[in-house]
Amino acid sequence: MPKHSRSRTTTEQKAYDVEAEWTANDLALLEELKRAEALLPKDAPRALLSVRLSVLTEDTTSPVRQELDLRMLAREKGCRVVGVASDLNVSATKVPPWKRKQLGDWLNNRVPEFDVLMFWKLDRFVRRLSDLATMIDWCLKYEKNLISKNDSIDLTTTAGKIMVTIIGGIAEIEAANTSTRVASLWDYAKTQQEWLIGKPAYGYMTDVDENGKVTLVHDPTAYRALHWARRMAIRGVSARRMVMVLVRSGMCGPGLTVATLLRRLRNPALLGYRVEELKNGGQRRSKLILGTDGKPIKVAEPIFTEEEFNSLGAALDKRMKKQPARQPSGATKFLGVLICADCETNMYVRVTRNNFGVYPYLRCQECKSGGRGAPNPMAVYEQLVADVLSVLGDEPVQTREYAKGAEARREVERLEGSIAYYMKELEPGGRFAKTRFTKEQAEKTLDKLIAELEAIDPETTQDRWVNVHNGKTFRERWEEGGMEAMGADLLRVGVKCKITRTKVKGVRAPHIRMKLMIPKDVRERLIIKEDDFAKVF
Template sequence: MGTRTRKRTPTDGRQYSVEAEWTEADLALLEQLKAAEALLPNDAPRALLSVRLSVLTDDTTSPVRQELDLRLLARERGCRVVGVASDLNVSATKVPPWKRKELGSWLNNRAPEFDVLLFWKLDRFVRRLSDLSTMIDWCLKYGKNLISKNDSIDLTTTAGKIMVTIIGGIAEIEAANTSTRVASLWDYTKTQSEWLVGKPAYGYETTEDENGKVVLAVDQDARRALHWCRDAAMRSTPVSARGMVKVLVRSGLCGPGLTASTLLRRLRNPALMGYRVEEDKNGGVRRSKIVLANDAKPIRVAEPIFTAEEFESLQDVLNRRGKDQPARQLGGATQFLGVLICDDCDTHMTVQKTTTKGRPYAYLRCSKCKAGGHGAPNPDGIYSKLVDDVLKVLGDEPVMTREYRQGAEARKEQKRLEQAVSYYMSGLEPEGRFTKTRFTKEQAEKTLDGLIRQLNDLDPDSTQDRWVAVHNGKSFRTRWQEGGMEAMSADLFRVGVRCRIKRAKVRGVRAPHVHMKLMIPKDVRDRLILKEDDFAEKF
């Protein structure tokens, strides 16, 4: 492609998510292809280009080349390019097409805008057979076609469908082999005292020894921070984790994003003794455990920051001060999370539970006001008031479901009627075939009038692929009565309904006065329309 000197964004105005440069020759070819598209008829098939890349290297096909190749393919097939879905630095193995930022937006919300999906190669599109099967089902449902630049894929033929399945199976095998190689490398790495791959634990950094081999070295700033935290925790009046975070951030030893939970996790990591560790997935608590070698001894990979005695004494202190967290409630402790907003700091209201003298208390608090603001002590009462207010405003709204309607049949009917009208109009011209007798002329005129009425009665919208809202026979009151507060909370959050909570201190009363203000978007009826998930587990 020559030396790249100019940068350019794709046709839809959004930049590629990794750096991609266009040469003068690339831009000249792009203009030629656009000029050719301008000559296509209005009813030319509409093509969406899918460009994907995991990592941009010299050995991969650049997004620029992929787009140009696909535009050439679109010209060969007489398609008009309506958009470019560019998803770069995205793994096809981990992220299916409908979950990618660009392509997923087209598939889930903009299906009426294209007829065919073009991609450079099947492994640039999917790498799992199950994902390919899902996309085939989706295309058949919505009347779309899949076409690959470098594979014999065409869903309009039986052979094309079979070829897609075979190639998809090969791509999945290749991806599985890659996954196996990576897993094998990690398993081997765990048994070695050398540092081969991976991100070191907090407190360590990678460097090279005199032989050029990668080794772990102690980060001196992190060492100072960890030892200060241990000393602060071992005092007769220990410093809390929150207090430690404030000191570390203020001193510059740690960044402003440090939290108390992250700091405690760092202090509990046995890697601080210089041992190799792995994640302990048992117990539901995020912890690390020491990896043992074949001789049942820990594998040392670096100089220790804490001795075994220092580390164990620190763990004893942290365990004595630690609090057992209450069992996680189904659906979370806070109902209407994301809907209830603090009017003072604009953050979410959450339920915090405490126990005083054996009696449990629950308060609605926010995150930015000092000490959570004036905690509202009756979350259930606020929930109940919110439910009543929402039902008064939105309870009688009909539940509408978005459905996809194809315009292919209506377009065929429109074309048939237009051809028939032209046929009878030409026949009624002087010396035409229907003007030879009065009877044939009257019959032709009557037929022509009928055809024109049918053509006028044909809804222009019905000739387009489109979304339509269909009433499913229920109101939202019924829907929420059947689904409970969880269903109402999900719907309110989805459409952008918010309730601002204002708390004011009342003289002589411990509990604050709570004022609730319901905020409903102007286009709430359009937002309430339910959208079917075409990529749910049923596929």
């Protein structure tokens, strides 16, 4: 009989990363391996272990077994384990190594702390050839090595580089075959009247008929909500009012938004037809899928008749406001930096257009009606720019760069060897102790070598990050890049500006008070850290 693999539930998978999964024998072996590590010399290569698993089944290797196998491999190679990057429930096809939570932190921020990256098998590490090529280039740049427990991989040899590329190609082919099979199934399912796979549109749910086939039936609660919303739309009730009533009545969840409700009401799937999502300019819409006869494919009983659906669309179109075209950089400047002091949500620009003109104003997300809108966003931006420049404008622009200590280490080894040689030959019977002249000259040379050795900073012999000043200040950087560059930097370092709006009697526009909030470690956060993997995207 074929062997069936049982996948763990989501709860079981998440619970796997706990000490309870380690048996007494596993812990005993772990302690034994750590004792062996303690006997290694100080200059032993440092190993980082990468453990990954997407779904745990009876046929997969558990994270505990992966870690123990890799620790034994490190002992065989004479490496000291300095860390374990464990990323569970992560797909190697969808998430590359530098984007994973734990391994990504090591690759992006902790490069000087390890020399070798070990993994159990190549498909536990990457499944795309492009990702593998990126990691090989990264390892060559930072002089790191890749070692696999079950594959012949060693980047220090030409044969190893060729082997890792071949194995990576096989892994990508397997992943591509799986992706092709899934895509083919979806393409086939779209042309069928029977419901095979996928999530039904709002208003429907799956059921099993008397023949055991999966069918779509009306969801009673959603059916009532949709028909109620249609009646309200015909009467001219706003979508915002409908959302509030639907949420309060319990027919819809608290996460319902105006955009979501409108998208549901305009979905042609409510006519019982098969649809697919069409993304255009960031807007989610659904379009009909036509069958081989050129007609829509019916998959369920309709919720609305065509007459009801068309009249609903006409009512929604009647209330729809024409918003101005979106700006390439967004209508809101400093999004994520400007926050409301009352509800602590982001401030964003709302644009109102009527017969008298176009009126932009800042509003928040949680206060009633968006709080008291600030009618002049540009004045707020200019004040924020002035406040930021007065505090951070003179800070130097520094970039984090990787400094290798190999050259300094070689120089230290050369000086130590020369010092040892001169000290030995200055001893009685040595070649420099035969005459006073040779002894004095050798002692001068020895003093010079010792002075050169003492002048070398021990820190420079280690691989490390260094901050390099490019000669500019942030004031100059922001003058060149404008508000977009300043907004990106402020968001990156965590600078916030709280906006307090106070009602002024007899005046429609509120009084605006701004409070700049700067982290204590802002100078450290301002350092620009180049992304080695940005070019991949």
